Amino acid sequence: MGAPDFPADQMKHAAPGEGPRVLIVASPREIAPLTAVIEDGGLSGVLALPLDSDEPLGGAQLGRARLLVLEVDPGSSASMQRLTRVAEERPGLIVIAAVRDATVSLIRTIVREGVADVVSLPFDPQEVLQATLDAMARRDGDTRPPTTLAPLLSVVRSVGGCGATTVATHLAGALAASDTSGKGALVADLDVQFGTVTDYLGLAPNGRLNDLLEAHGRLDEELLKSVVIGAGEQLSVVAAPDTIMPLEQIDTDQLLKVIQLFRQQYGMVVLDLPADWTSWTLSAAAESDAILMVVELSLPSLRQAKRRLDLFRSVGIEDSAVHIVANRVERRLFSTIDLSDVARTLSHPVLASLALEEPLVSAAQNQGQLVNAVRPKSRFATDITKLAALLRSGPLNRGG
Template identity: 40%
Template sequence: MGIVTNTAEAAESWTLDVGDEGIHLILSEQEVAASDILGDRLSGQSLTLSMLAPSASLPSQLVSEAKAIILEVMPDDEASMRRLAALRAAHPALLVVAAVRNAEIPLVRALLRSGINDVLPLPLQASELTAILDHLRAEITAKGGQNVKTGQLVSIIKSVGGVGATTIATQAASLHARSVRQAGERVCLFDFDIQFGNAGTFLSITSPLTLADLLQGGNRVDRELLGSVTLETPTGLHVVTAPTEIMPLEAVNAEQVFRVVELAQRNFDTIYLDLPGNWTNWSMSLVARSEVIFLVCELTIASLRQARRQIALLRDQGIDPARIHVIANRVEKKLFRAIGLADAAAALDHPVNLSIANDFPLVSSALDQGVLIQELKARSRICKDMADIVDCAMQAVEARRQAEKG
């Protein structure tokens, strides 16, 4: 056992290394002092204790080497909450436990909904830490070094209704599935617009089983049921269609949503989520877990105003703006448009690097036939624009793989 001081940090920042099982405990100086974990209280346990301020950035090497992290969180400190959200989003396969003082039940539920694996009360007691360490060790052992698949989430949200988000979701997901099919990768599209979802219609597919069967399946939801609900299109895209009957947004159980999505992540490499226009706790949590967030808008004042509000909301939730990719849909040729992409970026205070050319007859024909636009006019400008969206998602996949390799 020894203390390793990180000279790159402030003097009060240090690491106590006890074993090498990849379990890290990160506390502030005050919480270390308030705990009873030092001395011989953790005899026989293996973990690395790092002392960092609740809002301090996490060392990248520490995170890349970790299999589990117990992290102090201060709910009333925005920087501390952003740190937690960023850790969860950047490392979806990592076991994360939030250590919190005076954690009320609503806060605990919110943390669990956001993808945190467990919550530990502060000040930290050796007996409680030992119990959570045993649990984490069992989880790590269960994974057993296996290559457990954790598919990437790609969320599609909209500035306002009718901007073409579902069209982009179905077309981009289909292109993505076709492009990775030979490599053995699997892509799935979930239509989470439980009231007005049209993904199945746009792809000309129907099924007696829908998302509703998964949301109402409780503990019966498993790989077999997921396989029964999904339909495979000719491009290789697997689709879970929206419920046939309109469901109230508040009737959806958030924990069941997360159970379904986590199951999908274990069975698919990339999961596109076509989300409803109205925000819920569960839809915001899904966006927070997504590596890529496509925000679809049009180059109109009304649409851009709402898109700016959406971006502000996501930033307030601690979501990294770099994960938000604005797609300007139905963009006219320069000669005919009053608002350009540069104008839109200035209005949003956010880059607009993706756009879809306006070709209503071509898009309408493809949707009516339930086929890819590429199948009707492969050399069209709109096909290139769709390919750019897929490239953006695939580059994020590769970036995460490289990050996980270290």
Template identity: 35%
Template sequence: MGNLTPVSLRDLSTVLRVSIVLHPDLAARLDVTQLTMPDIALQLQAGTLASIAHAVDLLAGTDVMIVEIDPADPAETEAFERFCARHAGQMAVVAAVRALSVQTTRQILRSDAVDVLPLPFTPDELVQAVDSGRQALARVPATPAIPAFQPPRRRGKVISLLGALGGVGATSLATQLGVIWAATARVCLIDLDVQFGNAALYLNLRPRLTVADLVDAGERMDAEFLASVAETHNSGMAVVGAPIDIVPLDMVTPDAVQRMLALAADTYDVVLVDLPDAWINWSAAALTRSDVVLLVSELSVAGVHQAKRQLEMIDANGLSDRVLLVFNRVATSLFRKVDLTQTEQALKRKVDVVVSNDYAAMSAAIDEGRPVSTIKIKSRIEKDLRMLVATLDALPLVTL
């Protein structure tokens, strides 16, 4: 069924817009024509919580959202709680759960969800859940007739990650930073390593559409198409994956990259760009379009040598003032400070950020597509990553 025509959220006396989102197997068995209710505009969609998290048209056209979740999945439960909190006061959210128990009901109702609906449900149970949503919306203070002035939305911050050489963990940092940041902002990760990119894989995502589809779209590339290509991780982060097959580097153009990043910055608060190690015309265009260039390396002879070469290339392109130099997988000790003196002398500049080495925890997080914090609670590497997010968040936008 198509999207419904938006009406005022508070005009509940005329029509209540109810969207039901169920996993495809159950959605295929439900006949919404048998669920006619007075003053209710009902639509059914096959999907998941992740698939609708950034479905702008669907969310804008819904007063009561009934969405199927799996409470046995901690990541999905956490994502559902964030979803409810994000839309509290604007849209009533009802959880739909298979094999519903009293314990699960209590757990879900601790969030901002207004009700829990068992799956499969009866018409009476659906009416009760919808009524809970109506009552919840009725308790929200009415929107003023003349809304307060809203300043234009500031464009999102574009942060490109560039490895000094292969295997230094730039993609790992991109995915983990994005997962952390997604708790407080709208984040999009774009994998422009078109030959060997693994960002989607690191997040346990298998995208149907990729960067290649955006490039192929040409002038048809717009915000709506970008949103349709992006896969949504349980954290809420949107991910545009690298092509499934290895493609020539020249299939991407500077114009396509500039358009892609401009659209993403207009749509999201934070845009993380995972770049290939190679310098080509379109990767240079991505760096030029970035507010911050995160140069990632490691404390090895090759790592320092290649970092110096990358810094020289960045400086030659007039981008040295945007660089944040990060050394990853650094062995740290509680009672001994990392000595970076020789490294900084060789590079002729300070190292901005050090990320501790916890190869086992990071490898497990990558293998399972989860935040490293869920693998090892309060680890040193999680602390370093959160500090890096705070540092990046505080950096200003550049004038483009």
């Protein structure tokens, strides 16, 4: 038979504390067979909520659901009103009505309420799955801007100080230099507490990330232009806030809107994420085409990397989206930990390694320069160029 399975990317927005993106609300009798499938792992990312067909459905129960499958009893005005209310109160929510013995005229009435589709009761898991996927695909097709979104790369670290910001800034520079979209690359410093991107690039920002996050209705291309700082011809930068911002102060939806704007305006977007994981950092990571995890060749670093891989898995980020980069690698014949140890410990291949070059890297950063501007033939600069090319032709390739 094969249990139906929701593709993880449909559930990408789901992060801990946000609840599932698909909610099924039906009377206990109707929902029982679905609950069994969900518990078997056949419908992942879905929550089934038993509620009689005329029982009110509150905003808290809806949570951040993106799609709702709702039982509708056409014979009960309370049930019909519940449908109308949900559709009115949550215009962005995709609603699929579950109805017993639906007639054509009934379907017409329901569809007029703004319902995306109708499925029959008793539930057929396969039908629910198909209707859900179709409705989401249609909705995505409706709202996605005509311009395709730029590839998104998130750089994360195993432990603080292992070089994530160094990698993010240098990669953004290399991706900008090889830009063919004509839109350049953007690096955004999402390390809202300890961001150092503008320090490393020697920039004095006018505006910062918080200006974008607080803009709400005013968030647009013009505002973004006033906030970004140019760092060379093709590279633009969004600075982190200049005062330490509590991580929980960031609203996930607002941040995702800001990231979407980045991806509309630039040809390539690189995010430097904070060391701590919260709902919004996970959502940003989950949105990414590729997540680069920077590790050092040390046991503490690998231990933390392993824990982060587990965390990603637990929120539906696939292993294939995560790429390990070993930084500060010394060319020594004998070292206690080598790249094959990393791959084995993490059960994950290593995409690339970057040479340790002291004091070149920090000296360049102290001058507010990228290493390749100071010493283009250095091993670190060559390693970065190679990694950028690898990413461009692989995980960040959009078939163009």
